[in-house]
Amino acid sequence: MGEVWTHPRHILSSSQFERPWLEYVFKLTNEIRKYNRTKEGLLYLAALLPHRRIMLYFTQPSTRTFLSFHSACQILGAKVSEVRDASVSSEKKGESIEDSLRTFSSYVDLIIMRSPVAGLCDRIAAMLDQTPRSIPIINAGSGPDEHPTQALLDLYTLSRSFLEQGGIDDKHICFVGDLKRGRTVRSLALMLTQFQRIKMTFVSPERFAISGDLRAKMMACPNVEIYETCELKDILPHADAIYMTRLQDEYDVGEESKAVDYSKYSLKYRDLSCLQQDCVILHPMPRRDELDPAIDFDPRARYWRQERNGMWIRVALLTILLGVDHHILMPEL
Ligand code: CP
Numbered sequence: 001m002g003e004v005w006t007h008p009r010h011i012l013s014s015s016q017f018e019r020p021w022l023e024y025v026f027k028l029t030n031e032i033r034k035y036n037r038t039k040e041g042l043l044y045l046a047a048l049l050p051h052r053r054i055m056l057y058f059t060q061p062s063t064r065t066f067l068s069f070h071s072a073c074q075i076l077g078a079k080v081s082e083v084r085d086a087s088v089s090s091e092k093k094g095e096s097i098e099d100s101l102r103t104f105s106s107y108v109d110l111i112i113m114r115s116p117v118a119g120l121c122d123r124i125a126a127m128l129d130q131t132p133r134s135i136p137i138i139n140a141g142s143g144p145d146e147h148p149t150q151a152l153l154d155l156y157t158l159s160r161s162f163l164e165q166g167g168i169d170d171k172h173i174c175f176v177g178d179l180k181r182g183r184t185v186r187s188l189a190l191m192l193t194q195f196q197r198i199k200m201t202f203v204s205p206e207r208f209a210i211s212g213d214l215r216a217k218m219m220a221c222p223n224v225e226i227y228e229t230c231e232l233k234d235i236l237p238h239a240d241a242i243y244m245t246r247l248q249d250e251y252d253v254g255e256e257s258k259a260v261d262y263s264k265y266s267l268k269y270r271d272l273s274c275l276q277q278d279c280v281i282l283h284p285m286p287r288r289d290e291l292d293p294a295i296d297f298d299p300r301a302r303y304w305r306q307e308r309n310g311m312w313i314r315v316a317l318l319t320i321l322l323g324v325d326h327h328i329l330m331p332e333l
Helices: 019-035 039-046 064-075 097-107 120-128 148-161 183-192 212-219 232-238 269-274 293-297 303-321
Strands: 053-058 079-083 110-115 137-142 172-176 198-203 224-229 241-244 280-282
Touching: 019 039, 019 148, 019 303, 039 064, 053 064, 053 097, 064 079, 064 110, 064 137, 064 303, 097 110, 097 120, 110 120, 120 137, 137 148, 148 183, 148 241, 148 280, 148 303, 172 183, 172 232, 183 198, 183 212, 198 232, 212 224, 232 269, 269 293, 280 303
Parallel strands: 053 079, 053 110, 110 137, 172 198, 172 241, 198 224, 241 280
Antiparallel strands: none
């Protein structure tokens, strides 16, 4: 590619990555998908990491992130162990999270973490970096803070969707819903700042508008224009992509979600007539009522593809962090 860049040691935040590295990951993912077409290709992938052990430490509910990472490990032949409930580990006996994670690092070669605690992955990665068993950490969702691997798969889905329209540069991406506590929005918005002449419109109830620090970061980017509104219908005809999100009421401290009319932030089948012919509809899922299932069969709905793309992006990330990505791009090695 010509540019000088190095692979990250950990995947912790969307802010870590610059465009050449993102493009490398997308190219790698496209190559990996070619191996999926034949039995020989799949056996080749499964022979890349049978000597490696990967831990899934998920102490917050998850369906697709957990299962897509689990499947990614299986595709590469890696062995998987998991904790999905800290109450059945020695944390229940008062062990600190740091001691728990350091213990896991004694047994495995990489830890994938989902936690309700913002910044926990960064803390654990920094702690392990000072030990003789400094293994890679992947942030698979950290409270309302970040979800960088989701942002990678979202961006990959956008880049494939806009292939015939010159890619992601110059596009208008519209984020809808609970944007204050939606970590996928935060991570994707940060990653989009790597592209040129990007417009982002954030549509939310006033109470759940993007946080001040994200707004400040966006406004500091000369290549990004941002708009904020409470009115979804006005923006629909102007969006190249619409990123729907659900109400994140698991983070309520009182009854704040009940005070909001979230039906104004939903996309119905009848709204499709207002959208551009090639508008891309995404949702990180799970969904509730904000995204009408009747939309699922419209060609602009890309959220099921988005989920599957997640598995392939995560295969690519594991090959990078465990040092076998060159076997994909240069299989003769
Ligand atoms: N998008 C996402 O993180 O989904 P899960 O919570 O099901 O993993």
